[in-house]
Amino acid sequence: METQPQQVTPILEVAWTRFAQLDTMSLERSKTHLRLRKWVAALGILTTLFAILSQLFAESLSPLLGWILRFIFILTPIVASILAAYVSQFYSTGDWLVTRAGAEEILKEIYAYRTILKNTPTRRAWLEEKLGEIQRSVFRGMNGEMILKPYKGPLPPFPRFDPKYPDSDPGFNDLTGDEYFRYRLENQLSWHIREINKRQKERTRIKVYILIAGGLGALFAALGQPLTMWVALAAAFSAAFIGWQELRNLDSVVRNYSKVVLELNILFDHWKNLEGEERSQTEFYKTVRSTEDILWSQNVEYIKAMQEALRDSDLEEEASLIHRVIKEQRDSDRRFKEGIADAVGDFTREKLLETEETFTESFKSTLGTLAEEASSEIVQAELAAMQESIMDTAQDIAERIGGLSSSLKTIDEEFDGVEISGNTPMSVVNDLMSRYPKTTDVKG
DSSP: OOOOOOOOOHHHHHHHHHHHHHHHHHHHHHHHHHHHHHHHHHHHHHHHHHHHHHHHHTTTSOHHHHHHHHHHHHHHHHHHHHHHHHHHHHHTTOHHHHHHHHHHHHHHHHHHHHTTTTTOTTHHHHHHHHHHHHHHHHHHHTTTOOOOOOOOSOSSOTTTSOTTSTTSOOSSSOOOHHHHIIIIIHHHHHHHHHHHHHHHHHHHHHHHHHHHHHHHHHHHHHHOTTSTTHHHHHHHHHHHHHHHHHHHTHHHHHHHHHHHHHHHHHHHHHHHHSOGGGOOHHHHHHHHHHHHHHHHHHHHHHHHHHHHHHHHSOOTTTTHHHHHHHHHHHHHHHHHHHHHHHHHHHHHHHHHHHHHHHHHHHHHHHHHHHHHHHTSHHHHHHHHHHHHHHHHHHHHHHHHHHHHHHHHHHHHHHTTTOOOSTTSOHHHHHHHHHHSOOOOSOOO
């Protein structure tokens, strides 16, 4: 079958760009994480090595070399703890696994667009909707922080799709059954076979290293002094290799890839066994669906296994030194603040007591002075004069009120029955006014 001419469609260009962004981020974050974890393990081993050297050669070295050795011995675990804390802070979530899942899902939908849906008129809208759903899923998986770098490289992205290889997918044209078999099924089968062999070699190599380190530790312990100290270094190597094996989770990966290779081999054999006329549209679509389901299931299992490995591979112990330093600093700050508060409280309490005593003495002194002044002859005479004046005034007011009441009663009896209105004769009104008692108070 001849390959159809390549035609770049906008929706496929968008899909390949989104795939490239997520794929590139996943690869960069994964490589950086592994590189940092290697440094943490190496610094842990170096810390043990410098501790042994400082014990063995500190006294025989010159003061300068001894000081340098002690400085490196102190600095190495601090750097290791800081680096471990950094990895724990920025790489513990495994966000590259989320972007890897998003990239693989986009790739799955791209191949569905170019094969099963190639005669469907609404496939552009379908792929656009799928891209939106996948990106939202990645956004949620990354806790609302999807920070992606712009991609400006070739499409489909290099090196996964290298145009110099004849079996490399051009990326934009619709695919026939044979093209899908060559570009996707056969390509993925070859990749998984290479990868499983590489992981198997890595797993074997790490197990050999663990056995060697354990054997050396037992040998050093059996030989006794002066080799006993080196048992700690052998144990540090063993711990580093075991930690790396747990982080890589090679056992689960090898089993996962083995299952994929098995299932893809079965599909490969089935398609190769079909005669030309038997490679119908139905067989083609069945092969596409089965291949994509296998690859997607493998991807899900791989991500789940690696997430579990990240949770099990805890950096808290490796970062314990820096955590302890930070905790001690916080405890020191708390004790300092509590000391300041206690000092301020004691000072305030002392000053308040002094103030209370001063006010009490002043109050007592004032009361004594007032009592002495109140008992003097001058004050007593003034008080007696004030009392006599008050009594006279009260008596005069009472007499005035009594005279006024008597005069008003007499007037009321004499003018009883007289109506005071606008028709009352002026002579009667003047007579009534002249009979009211006069006061001697000054007006105004």
